């Protein structure tokens with residue numbers, strides 16, 4: 001990994017940033033407040049190849065890696081348009097299918113994921129299996145011509161815009177004990193699939209749903225790759241997820257910081273602009289440092305992942321996700337504080353970032369679970385649970 | 386068909402733009418620069434023609450080392466090749482000299498269609514397209530807000546204050562397009578990745594059979610004698626409507642300042 005970004009990546013950054021600013025946060029939140037989606041931006045980004053930069057060229061992708069894809073999400077977020085489904089559709093689902101899918105699955109799904117014409121959601125969380133994925137009870141039963149899938153998932157993002165959802169379940173013969181997962185591609189309009197929106201106190205165009213799977217009949221080829229390799233597949237998808245969750249958080253943090261800096265340069269309460277007071281400038285400087293550090297760790301994770309170092313990438317991706325969540329929360333909080341009363345208005349658009357920032361500490365993996373991971377895997381400490 | 390887009394590298398308008406104190410020329414070396422926004426419309430127009438027919442698009446720029454970025458942006462958007470004319474003697478060239486260099490390069494490229502923007506975002510004289518056409522002895526259809534190319538016929542709509550003209554010409558010709566002509570595309574990821582592999586030639590004045598004394602500041606027909614920075618903006622007047630007299634106050638303000 002070089003600290004000098006390649007010309008192509010700089011060009012990608014600039015182009016995506018310009019596209020994001022054409023839409024912008026005012027547009028993004030207006031859509032969110034009306035309960036509407038951000039389809040035009042998704043489609044435009046898809047057509048330009050930005051959503052599928054990490055997917056193989058052979059299937060319509062850009063042939064790049066997570067380093068490229070994370071640039072896209074980071075810049076869209078910094079421009080005020082953090083597209084949450086990028087974490088899921090091209091990053092988790094696209095990665096799992098392109099690495100472990102059959103040729104048929106790749107041909108069927110990847111071109112659409114690459115150009116954004118298909119969105120695929122990802123469903124792992126269950127009412128009794130959030131942090132503890134080993135408790136997953138969604139079960140696939142073998143039938144004469146395929147599978148029958150039943151279970152319940154919660155907090156699944158974007159089912160309203162998705163044509164399919166990648167469901168993490170387990171096969172019947174592995175019903176209890178340690179997770180032996182199996183990944184299924186389930187069309188959202190398949191008989192037996194139902195989903196209901198969960199009311200969230202988040203101002204985001206991306207909504208969360210409860211998903212009910214009731215004896216959903218699936219063909220044999222709905223199972224991704226081989227039954228036995230599923231745990232490996234799952235982990236392969238989780239590194240990109242964490243890298244992209246970091247990009248999502250860093251983008252939001254940069255957006256908040258940018259607004260705060262612009263404001264405090266201008267706003268004068270006593271003799272000098274408030275940005276001259278260290279009570280205002282130092283916390284913003286701290287936020288800048290923390291965002292940069294988180295970004296550096298994200299870039300390291302992406303570089304390791306793209307180099308095929310899955311194990312090392314796992315540690316770095318978790319650390320990046322932790323750091324990005326913390327920096328994002330701090331950035332939005334400090335932005336609100338810097339703007340005083342204006343910080344709480346709709347017009348200035350920073351208070352609305354606070355809840356979204358808060359969620360980056362919880363999803364897709366909570367800070368506590370990351371600390372557990374680091375304590376056990378990096379430090380070799382014993383486990384309490 | 387061979388299409389050449391003349392695209393200028395200009396200082397970024399959102400950053401600090403300055404003049405060099407030693408010779409009062411625009412500081413192009415020490416600042417962030419980019420492909421002139423108005424020339425993106427020219428690139429887009431050329432790419433549209435290419436997509437509707439068979440054409441090769443070359444981006445041509447005259448400028449210092451960083452001007453290669455303007456060519457690169459054109460290639461990322463989808464142009465096929467680039468030419469960068471660079472020579473220390475070019476510094477300080479006026480529109481007359483710039484048009485000479487461009488005309489020489491265009492003859493060498495044997496362009497059928499030459500596409501310009503409506504004006505640069507720094508110099509902004511808007512005269513280079515006409516000067517180049519004159520030097521090449523080609524017809525010029527300028528400031529097109531709508532462009533159609535049909536075979537060898539180029540038709541534009543030029544919008545004036547009172548009427549819109551439809552102007553037509555036959556290739557080879559010089560075309561300039563306004564910022565109403567199209568919506569420039571963003572470079573796609575594939576375009577960005579492909580740009581590096583596209584051919585870019587670098588030409589000096591000697592390659593164009595020009596000598597240093599024909600161009601540059603010494604040969605310029607005009608001289609910028611003095612440059613004064615724009616005075617800082619002063620705070621405006623805010624008319625507050627607290628008791629319903631706002632409208633009257635506003636009229637009073639507008640009329641005393643002779644805005645009405």
Ligand SMILES: Cc1cc2nc3c(=O)[nH]c(=O)nc-3n(C[C@H](O)[C@H](O)[C@H](O)COP(=O)(O)OP(=O)(O)OC[C@H]3O[C@@H](n4cnc5c(N)ncnc54)[C@H](O)[C@@H]3O)c2cc1C
Pocket residue numbers: 088121122123124125127129130131132154155156157158208359362363364365366367368369372385
């Ligand atoms: C906006 C949003 C979008 C989401 N989108 C999706 C999606 O698209 N697909 C999907 O599958 N899921 C999604 N989720 C779910 C998300 O991944 C889970 O909420 C998250 O993994 C936490 O699980 P939980 O909510 O069940 O919390 P719990 O597991 O109930 O945890 C509650 C708290 O206890 C802590 N805790 C639990 N165990 C331990 C322990 N051993 N040590 C220390 N602390 C512990 C946790 O860190 C947390 O703070 C989304 C969630 C949100 C908020």
Ligand SMILES: Cc1cc2nc3c(=O)[nH]c(=O)nc-3n(C[C@H](O)[C@H](O)[C@H](O)COP(=O)(O)OP(=O)(O)OC[C@H]3O[C@@H](n4cnc5c(N)ncnc54)[C@H](O)[C@@H]3O)c2cc1C
Pocket residue numbers: 391392393394408409410411421423424427445446447448477478479480481483487500501502503504505507508509510511512513514601602605606607608609
């Ligand atoms: C404030 C100011 C200071 C100036 N200072 C000096 C000075 O000190 N000495 C001096 O001699 N002249 C000076 N000039 C003139 C200036 O250098 C010319 O304006 C310039 O050479 C070319 O004209 P333009 O940028 O106005 O092009 P325009 O006529 O506005 O450009 C029209 C189109 O021509 C094409 N084009 C123009 N330039 C290039 C290029 N380099 N490469 C490729 N395509 C191009 C683009 O398609 C562009 O859209 C000054 C002008 C101004 C306004």
